[in-house]
Amino acid sequence: MIPLADRVILARGWRRSLLGLAAGALGALAMPPFGFLPALVLSLSPAIWLIDGTAKSGLSLRASLGSAALIGWFWGFGYFVAGLWWLGAAFLVEADQFAWALPFGVLGLPALLAFFTAFGFALARLLWLPDASRIFAFTFALTASEILRGHLFTGFPWNNPGMALGQNLWLMQSASFLGLYGLCFLALAIGASPALVLTGGTPRERWTMPALGAAALVALGAFGVWRIPAAPVATVENVRLRIMQPNLAQDAKFNPRNRDAIMRRYLTLSASPGRDGRTHADATHIIWPESAFPFLLHRDPASLAQIGGLLEPGSVLITGAARMDEPLPDETAGRFYNAIQVIDDRGTILGSYDKVHLVPFGEYVPRLLDALIRAAGLRQFVHIPGGFEPSERREALPVPGLPPVAATICYEAIFPGEVLPEGDGPRPSLILNVTNDGWFGQTTGPYQHFAQARLRAVEEGLPLVRAANTGISAVVDPYGRIVDSLPLGVEGILDTRLPVALEAIHSPETRSFSLTALLTICLMALAVRRKQRATSL
Structure with missing residues (x-):
């Protein structure tokens, strides 16, 4: 009997793509309103194994990066379709006008957003080593891709993985000094670490990282309990x-x-x-x-x-x-x-x-596209020529x-x-x-x-x-x-x-510094580990 992790690692072709799609879709269960935190493990652990498969495929680095990017696209497509399907409801409000565009909203936007996770998976593969450090490579790369998703092309940070922690009253308190992207880093690290249980070579390799992830989750909860006062705010x-x-x-x-x-x-x-x-x-x-x-x-x-x-x-x-x-x-x-x-x-x-910050295509359409839409006898969602101005x-x-x-x-x-x-x-x-x-x-x-x-x-x-x-x-x-x-x-x-508002708070600049420090430490640790491995070979 081939172990579960090995089955995922050895998957090729359409099976690999289908596994990525299913794993991404499972991750949406960690988002509101479900908040099923174990879904992070069920989604991110297979992602680690799928990237393992590209690293062990015998392909050149360039081909392996492309393979990882493809897996990342399917993983992201599953995640965004499962998490953003409700966008289709907007196209049915005036179905006679917009029902034709429903597939573009329900499938088109997730297909575009999935290119960010494709980039994240490829970057993770570039930093990959066949040991526990690959959890940090994955966490760093996916956090970087989420930062890009939240800022490029007007930004769309909806259902950032950090929301898996950011919807629980105790766990969300760390956002006060780490912000959403800091929670994203922690959620990815905690959710991906159990992948090592089935792929580590020794008991230490199998259990150290998952134990640290569990301890981090407990520490986040404990900090939240400590931070929240017992009495209501004045x-x-x-x-x-x-x-x-x-x-x-x-x-x-x-x-x-x-x-x-x-x-x-x-x-x-x-x-x-x-x-x-x-x-x-x-x-x-x-x-x-x-x-x-x-x-x-x-x-x-x-x-x-x-x-x-x-x-x-x-x-x-x-x-x-x-x-x-x-x-x-x-x-x-x-x-x-x-x-x-x-x-x-x-x-x-x-x-x-x-x-x-206007909603693209909901509150405005670029003027050239707006002209093309009207020339085709169609119209945009808002009943205003040219849409709103920001x-x-x-x-x-x-x-x-x-x-x-x-x-x-x-x-x-x-x-x-x-x-x-x-x-x-x-x-x-x-x-x-x-x-x-x-x-x-x-x-x-x-x-x-x-x-x-x-x-x-x-x-x-x-x-x-x-x-x-x-x-x-x-x-x-x-x-x-x-x-x-x-x-x-x-x-x-x-x-x-x-x-009343809190007097002592961490500014956006402080939260950005904390996130930058977290990512820098992670990248430096990966560089040190890579150097150590090169020296030992």
């Missing part, structure tokens, strides 16, 4: 939040023809009694989600007046809303922005934040009665180190995230989105206030504890207080 005085979750389907109902019905629904729900009997009159700040209106709120005095009539004197409403600038002298049309706007009890817009820089959102606000719209909250305003202004005291996940229905996508936004609270030491159209709306304290929330797919009101 709350900001004189701030009472009311978050409105309308659960409005992202279909034909969200249409300019239904503007009056939509506004009535928002106003009625915002004024309804909360779960503990409180009313909107008790709230100092009412918060509505992203894309709240199928029209331009700032150009609709009647709707602004209705909002002013809802608010008590001195209170404000914070809402997502598209806005349009007046056209410049050399332009025929104004520019549209995906924005957050602050409105007072007189119906006056006091301030705005414009989204910086803001040039992240700025704080001024909100009366609130401490400085770091505003984020939709998936801006998934980018580590990019949620704080730029410049030398005062440090924000909360992260505000308004979003609309109604495009994705009752799938795993909204859970993954919330988990990533929650991790930003731990990284930055700031509370998270999140208003989502269909959920998950929540208030999270700076340790990642959920103070209160509304589940996915329900209509409701959330009345809550604002937790």
Whole structure:
């Protein structure tokens, strides 16, 4: 009987590709909402064995690198299809317009993202040695590929392997000084180390690295238990939040023809009694989600007046809303922005934040492609010619009665180190995230989105206030504890207080330094091990 690891190592051709595909797909079970941590082992251990197979294939180094890259592509394709299948729901919202593109979204994006894991596997093979150090080679290479995925071509760090640790309250605390990519490094090392149990030559080779991985996991948990205080975080005085979750389907109902019905629904729900009997009159700040209106709120005095009539004197409403600038002298049309706007009890817009990091093909299409799409009789998702324009820089959102606000719209909250305003202004005291996940229905996508936004609270030491159209709306304290929330797919009101921010935090620069040091030490250890092996031969 050939042992399991040897079967994987000896696999060739389509069997090797199929094993890589299956192993990658298993890894998606470690992501939210499942959080099945053993799936990391079931996914990463076969990855180690598959790269072992390329190293023992007798191929030249160049051919072996290509073989490893191919395995990495199949592994990544399985991982991303299994983890991002829910993107297909967006193409069925207006099926008559977009159903044709569903395969491109469900399979095309994973196929592109898989080139990052292909690079990671090839780099790992380049650093490979037939001993325990190959775990570090794999960890270094895959972490490097994840950093590239999170930054190149506007970046897409969704379902970074670090989220396997970043969704557990105790394990996520290390993100406060290591960040998401530090968690990624640890998750890969811990998940891959059991591969040696079936391939080590001696008991020491088989068990030392897995034991260290288990000890690291226990240490992460212990640090989390130590870091999180037993008592709830204090709350900001004189701030009472009311978050409105309308659960409005992202279909034909969200249409300019239904503007009056939509506004009535928002106003009625915002004024309804909360779960503990409180009313909107008790709230100092009412918060509505992203894309709240199928029209331009700032150009609709009647709707602004209705909002002013809802608010008590001195209170404000914070809402997502598209806005349009007046056209410049050399332009025929104004520019549209995906924005957050602050409105007072007189119906006056006091301030705005414009989204910086737009969703490619969801909120904008490169102008040449946009022209080609329209020439073919098709259109993009947003009903705006040319899509939205990005803001040039992240700025704080001024909100009366609130401490400085770091505003984020939709998936801006998934980018580590990019949620704080730029410049030398005062440090924000909360992260505000308004979003609309109604495009994705009752799938795993909204859970993954919330988990990533929650991790930003731990990284930055700031509370998270999140208003989502269909959920998950929540208030999270700076340790990642959920103070209160509304589940996915329900209509409701959330009345809550604002937790205070942590004073002593690690800056994004500190987290970047910690990650750089971790990767540098790993690379130096690999270089030393390679030199030792060369000397002993």
